[in-house]
Amino acid sequence: MCWKLSKVKKLADYARAEPLAFVVLYKLTHKHTSSSPPSQTTLSTYRFVCAERKMPLDVSTELVLYRDPWEIKKKLTESDVNSSSRLLLPLDCLKAHVFPKMSEEKVRRVKSGDDVEVLVLDMDTDREHQLVFCLWKSGSYVLKSGWTQLFVRGLGLEVGDEIGMFWDEASCKFHFKVLHKVALGTSNAAA
Structure with a gap:
C-alpha cells in the first residue's frame, strides 16, 4: 500500500488533533527512473513521523531493558x-x-x-x-x-x-x- 504525501499530511493533522495518535507510520515510494532496472519500479521505506514536531523518527532495533521492579x-x-x-x-x-x-x-x-x-x-x-x-x-x-x-x-x-x-x-x-x-x-x- 503506497500513500501519497497528502495522505501522510492528513494523518499528521489527525494525530495532532487526537493526542493518543502521536506517531504515524507512513510509506515513502520512489518511482522508476531510467537508471534503475524495470523490475525495481518501486522501492519502499518505512519511517515514523512525530506528528507534533513533524520530524521523521527512525525505528530502533536496539534492545532496551526495563527497570527491575524488585526494589x-x-x-x-x-x-x-x-x-x-x-x-x-x-x-x-x-x-x-x-x-x-x-x-x-x-x-x-x-x-x-x-x-x-x-x-x-x-x-x-x-x-x-x-x-x-x-x-x-x-x-x-x-x-x-x-x-x-x-x-x-x-x-x-x-x-x-x-x-x-x-x-x-x-x-x-x-x-x-x-x-x-x-x-x-x-x-x-x-x-
Whole structure:
C-alpha cells in the first residue's frame, strides 16, 4: 500500500488533533527512473513521523531493558526462616522505595510502632495474603503474622534463597516473588 504525501499530511493533522495518535507510520515510494532496472519500479521505506514536531523518527532495533521492579531484594537469613516468624526488611530500601509510595497515614502508624495490616501478593502463586507490617522495638521493620506459615513453609523457603518485593502504589500492596532458590538452583527472575 503506497500513500501519497497528502495522505501522510492528513494523518499528521489527525494525530495532532487526537493526542493518543502521536506517531504515524507512513510509506515513502520512489518511482522508476531510467537508471534503475524495470523490475525495481518501486522501492519502499518505512519511517515514523512525530506528528507534533513533524520530524521523521527512525525505528530502533536496539534492545532496551526495563527497570527491575524488585526494589527490595534480600537473601534470606536464618532468622527470616526460623521460629522468629518474621521477615526483616532492609530499612534503606523501605525509606527509598516504600515509604514515599505508601499513604502518609500508614507510614505514620508503622513508624509509631502500630501493627499495620498489609496485603502481600505472591506473584509465583497469584495469591494474596494479609500480613502485619510493623516496627520492632529494636528499630527494625518486619512483616509478621503469617510469614512463616504462608511463605516459609508454603513456598519451601530456605536460608540463602533470594526474594524480591516492591510496594505497588496503585493497589496499595506488596508484591512478592522468589527470585532464586538456592536449594534447587533455579531462578525465575525473568518470569
